[in-house]
Amino acid sequence: MSCVGDAMVYEGTSKPAVRFLCDSRLLALRSDFTLTLIPFLVDKNQSTFLPVRASYFGKVFWAAKEVIETYQAGVECFSEDFPAADREVLQLARDYIQVLKQSESVICVGLAPIADEVANYCKLTPPQRASLKQMLQRKDYVALERLLRQHLAPPRFQAIWSLFTTRDNQEALYLLEKYFPRLFQLTGLSEITTLLGDDVVLDMGLLRRLDYYCGIIFEAYCRELPYPILSGGRYEITYQPYRSPVSAVGFALNLDHLLKGL
């Protein structure tokens, strides 16, 4: 760990990414830096110095269809002024994309709680709610349209469908404020509207797979890569030594993916 200005640089080497547990037959691999960053900050008493800006770099491992070992880099901002921190991190993501000078790129911004809000609005059962989230994550618009039509009268269906599918920032803001005003207020979305444009767009159909996100979420895409170039959002994680959940905003990028695209 080292410090550069007021930002901490966590290089991921102070704690091993690979650990042998029990009788050495079980191997635990780090899949994510965010979850290890919070205990690190608590250990160093950094939490009392809010706001804290941290960055990291190191190996992560995933076991999906195959085991993937890759380098991840990212930033996290722990701050009590959450709309300002959201704006700062989103601007940083935008700057980063501009530095890469990709031919065409876009940052899509969504809200993690939108799925639960729509599920409540449609009075969905828990299994239907789970299906709705899965449909949004996979952008299975065929199944999503069927589910919403089953639970909403035509005018309401049209509004929610437009909210999920529109690429018009003004229309998305209007629909969100009209149908989900509490969510609009709580997530501080109005604070980031100055960043919206052709390269930063609202996508209320965006839903990330990690379940610790609680506010804005975003993914950036460029023409050269078939998957997101970076992704992140605001999250809230309960860490036992803390009485209240830890809230922060950040993003990560997969460096191996990035090198393939450059």
Next chain:
Amino acid sequence: MQQLTLAIPTGRLREECLDFLKLCGWIKSSPCARKLLWETPSFRILEVKPVDVPVYVSSGIADCGLVGKDILLEQAPSVYELLDCQRGSCRLSIARPAALMGRPIKSIATKFANIAQVYCRQHGIAARVIKLNGSVELAPLVGLADAILDLVATGRTLEANGLVEETKVADISVRLVVNQASFQIHRSAFDSLVKEAKAQLSN
């Protein structure tokens, strides 16, 4: 509109997919089936095996593709599913010899091993899944399995082999799938294409 790369399936679904593309006005004509790569002003078309369509789309070689829902369910690829093209409609069903109907299923022969395993898990069926690559209807006749999971269109093949459709697992049809990044970069183009297609399909 910037030219998009579209992967379409060869074989049984090829003609139906080409009809769909013509109906929507996305293409006007098509070359002979042997040409695997051809172009129109709006599209660069790749003709690939049906099971390979998700590979071309998820890797970004193709921006989008037309593929059966059965393949999407089996492979669960990282692609977005934008439209039901209402072509190649059939169903994925469990079928059994009439004499075994109602008895617990102990083994299922199928080309769709992943779908069968998920179905068995969700329905508490403790059956062994046997992966086959074709002629699935033969399996119960020769004692390899006591049920099959396969695509059923008219039901004539099942009938010819003394099998009865027991449970429908899913409705199947051709879907328009899109690469994650292409969807975001060419969003307005895909919105227009889907809008045009929906208008034509509802006529």
